[in-house]
Amino acid sequence: MIKPEAFSPEERLAVYRAINERRDIRHFVPFELEEGVLRRILEAAHAAPSVGFMQPWDFIVLRDEALRGEIRDHVLAEKEKAGKHYTGERAELYRRLKIEGILECSAVVAVTCDPERGGSVNLGRVTMPQAAQFSVCTAIQNFWLAARAEGLGVGWVSVVDPAWIKARLGVPRSIELVALLCVGAAREFPPNPLLQTMGWRRREPLEKVVHAGCWGTPYPWGASVGREKP
Amino acid sequence: MIKPEAFSPEERLAVYRAINERRDIRHFVPFELEEGVLRRILEAAHAAPSVGFMQPWDFIVLRDEALRGEIRDHVLAEKEKAGKHYTGERAELYRRLKIEGILECSAVVAVTCDPERGGSVNLGRVTMPQAAQFSVCTAIQNFWLAARAEGLGVGWVSVVDPAWIKARLGVPRSIELVALLCVGAAREFPPNPLLQTMGWRRREPLEKVVHAGCWGTPYPWGASVGREKP
Numbered sequence: 001m002i003k004p005e006a007f008s009p010e011e012r013l014a015v016y017r018a019i020n021e022r023r024d025i026r027h028f029v030p031f032e033l034e035e036g037v038l039r040r041i042l043e044a045a046h047a048a049p050s051v052g053f054m055q056p057w058d059f060i061v062l063r064d065e066a067l068r069g070e071i072r073d074h075v076l077a078e079k080e081k082a083g084k085h086y087t088g089e090r091a092e093l094y095r096r097l098k099i100e101g102i103l104e105c106s107a108v109v110a111v112t113c114d115p116e117r118g119g120s121v122n123l124g125r126v127t128m129p130q131a132a133q134f135s136v137c138t139a140i141q142n143f144w145l146a147a148r149a150e151g152l153g154v155g156w157v158s159v160v161d162p163a164w165i166k167a168r169l170g171v172p173r174s175i176e177l178v179a180l181l182c183v184g185a186a187r188e189f190p191p192n193p194l195l196q197t198m199g200w201r202r203r204e205p206l207e208k209v210v211h212a213g214c215w216g217t218p219y220p221w222g223a224s225v226g227r228e229k230p
Numbered sequence: 231m232i233k234p235e236a237f238s239p240e241e242r243l244a245v246y247r248a249i250n251e252r253r254d255i256r257h258f259v260p261f262e263l264e265e266g267v268l269r270r271i272l273e274a275a276h277a278a279p280s281v282g283f284m285q286p287w288d289f290i291v292l293r294d295e296a297l298r299g300e301i302r303d304h305v306l307a308e309k310e311k312a313g314k315h316y317t318g319e320r321a322e323l324y325r326r327l328k329i330e331g332i333l334e335c336s337a338v339v340a341v342t343c344d345p346e347r348g349g350s351v352n353l354g355r356v357t358m359p360q361a362a363q364f365s366v367c368t369a370i371q372n373f374w375l376a377a378r379a380e381g382l383g384v385g386w387v388s389v390v391d392p393a394w395i396k397a398r399l400g401v402p403r404s405i406e407l408v409a410l411l412c413v414g415a416a417r418e419f420p421p422n423p424l425l426q427t428m429g430w431r432r433r434e435p436l437e438k439v440v441h442a443g444c445w446g447t448p449y450p451w452g453a454s455v456g457r458e459k460p
Contacts, residue, residue, distance in 0.1 A: 005251070005419045006381045007244065014237065014244035015379035019274045019372050021235070035452050039436070044249045046436050048371070051388050053425035055434050060441040061449055082356035094353070112445075118431060123324070126312035128388045133360065134408065137367030138374070141278070142249050145375065149245035151236045158281050158358045170445040178364065189235045195283035201348060204285050206269070206276050211290040215342075215400040219291055222265050 018145045023189050025153030026098045031185030033106035037150050041183070044146035045111075048139035051131035052123030056115060057139045057178075060169055062108040070168065071160075071180070072102040079159045093200065100157045105184035110169055111140055113176045136178045143181065153186025248375045253419050255383030256328045261415030263336035267380050271413070274376035275341075278369035281361035282353030286345060287369045287408075290399055292338040300398065301390075301410070302332040309389050323430065330387045335414035340399055341370055343406045366408045373411065383416025 007015070042059055050056060062068060079099055086094045102108055115125075115132040125131050144154045162177040171177065196203055212219040237245070272289055280286060292298060309329055316324045332338055345355075345362040355361050374384045392407040401407065426433055440449040 003381065005416070007247070007379045010240065011244035011247065012379045014241035015248045015375060016270070016274065017237070017241065018245045019277050019376060022277075022279070024279050039451065040246070042440055043436055044246065046434075046439060047249050047252075049252070049254050049374070049386060049423075051386075053423050053431040053433075055431075055439070058439045058441060058445075060443070060445060062443060064443060067443070078357055082353075085356060097353075123312075123327075123389075123425075123430070125388070126315060127308055127390055128392065130360075130363065131388045134363070134367045134370075137364045138371040140364075141368040141371035142375075144279070144368070145245060145372075146249060149237045149242045151233065156279060156281075158355070158361045159353075160357055162358065172445065175445075186235070193279075193283055195353075200353070201283040201285075203283075204276075206273055209276060209285070209288045210272055211288060213290070213292060213294060213297070215288075215290060215402065215405075221269065 018148045021189055022144055022148045023153065023186070024193065025155045025182070025186040026101045026194065027187035028101045028104040028106070028153065028182065028184040029187050030104075031106050033152070033184060037152070038107065041143055041146045041150065041152075045139040045143040048135065048142045050135035051125055051128075052118060054118040054132060054135065056113045056117045056132040057136045058112045058114065058175070060110040060112070062110065065103070068102050068108055071108065071165070072100065074161070074164055075100050075102065075157060075159055078161055082159055093198065097198070097200070099159055101155050101182045101184070102157065105155070105182035107183055109143075109181045109183060110165060110177060111136060111179040111181060112171055113178050114174065115176065116174060133176065133178060140179055140181065147183055151185075152183055153189065155182040156180070157182060248378045251419055252374055252378045253383065253416070254423065255385045255412070255416040256331045256424065257417035258331045258334040258336070258383065258412065258414040259417050260334075261336050263382070263414060267382070268337065271373055271376045271380065275369040275373040278365065278372045280365035281355055281358075282348060284348040284362060284365065286343045286347045286362040287366045288342045288344065288405070290340040290342070292340065295333070298332050298338055301338065301395070302330065304391070304394055305330050305332065305387060305389055308391055312389055323428065327428070327430070329389055331385050331412045331414070332387065335385070335412035337413055339373075339411045339413060340395060340407060341366060341409040341411060342401055343408050344404065345406065346404060363406065363408060370409055370411065377413055381415075382413055383419065385412040386410070387412060
């Protein structure tokens with residue numbers, strides 16, 4: 001008996017495909033992002049879970065070229081400042097990293113969090129105050145996966161001074177900047193993350209990050225596991 | 231010409247289906263969660279983006295009933311404590327809210343963040359130190375959507391004292407608890423979030439959370455938009 005809530009094998013594979021083929025994109029090609037597509041992606045973000053159903057997110061869509069140019073200059077300056085932490089080969093690799101596609105993408109979307117939305121006492125935030133910001137991040141991942149399903153790439157630019165961005169966009173003091181996203185047509189969706197390919201860091205095996213019962217006890221994966229396919 | 235990175239209309243709809251039919255589940259029915267399925271869901275989480283590719287997440291899978299009983303008692307005690315913030319009708323509604331399915335679900339998964347993984351200076355975290363925690367949340371959303379595609383429900387329990395959970399699971403001091411997730415067979419996937427149905431909070435219209443160019447300027451959605459379907 002197939003339950004109504006079950007996904008078909010094809011549907012299941014499509015979800016895994018979006019998850020596995022999503023990349024952090026910094027190389028975009030010219031593309032006019034249709035309003036209908038943008039709206040679907042934003043609706044997907046807005047369908048995310050949120051603590052106490054507070055929906056603490058806002059999305060500021062930036063298309064203006066002059067504004068984007070200013071933001072790009074800011075990011076490049078911040079990149080140079082942050083780069084002083086690196087030395088030797090690492091510094092050279094850092095210098096070569098392209099960390100944004102602000103001018104080439106179709107739209108930049110600033111994503112914010114209002115931690116007080118729905119009142120200062122919010123269900124679930126008494127014990128975990130960061131839960132509002134966490135909810136915004138689940139919305140960002142929905143945005144990212146929906147964009148991938150639309151054939152579009154998204155890049156998260158985190159080398160920014162949130163205070164500068166907030167001031168430039170007129171974001172009130174009580175609202176926090178969570179992310180600056182570039183969305184558009186990706187030049188390509190490489191099989192692996194760029195930072196992996198460039199040798200910045202390797203991918204950890206799943207075994208290393210899954211514990212059983214308590215911290216530090218490796219999960220006892222059965223011998224048959226791993227050969228199964230979705 | 232169909233590009234190789236394009237999703238078919240059916241694949242695209244499947245991704246939107248997972249996003250739209252995902253719910254925060256607190257009612258589970260008995261179900262043995264197969265190791266292969268659990269692994270696929272964890273692999274999906276592990277495929278999330280992370281700042282500087284730091285992969286700061288760990289997942290502690292909890293199946294033991296006695297341990298889960300302890301955690302449930304803790305959550306109920308925390309719920310009562312946090313409930314003192316509410317009065318009148320709100321307090322009564324709060325009392326009736328079921329906020330966890332710790333004993334009924336198939337497995338509880340504690341998700342943590344190691345903000346120092348890959349060194350104390352990490353690409354993108356010089357400017358946005360919270361980016362490590364944000365990355366963990368994108369992994370949680372992948373977990374949630376993959377579970378939905380597998381026909382499974384996930385509930386995020388945030389009414390916990392992170393310090394208590396960390397101590398009980400032996401999590402090192404430098405590692406942060408981000409989420410406690412219940413995963414298993416949902417009794418149902420209701421059409422709307424439970425908190426919406428129960429009248430805790432209403433869903434905001436998308437128009438209210440999308441701005442254009444700067445904070446407070448409503449996005450000028452064209453008249454044709456909104457009638458389009460994915």
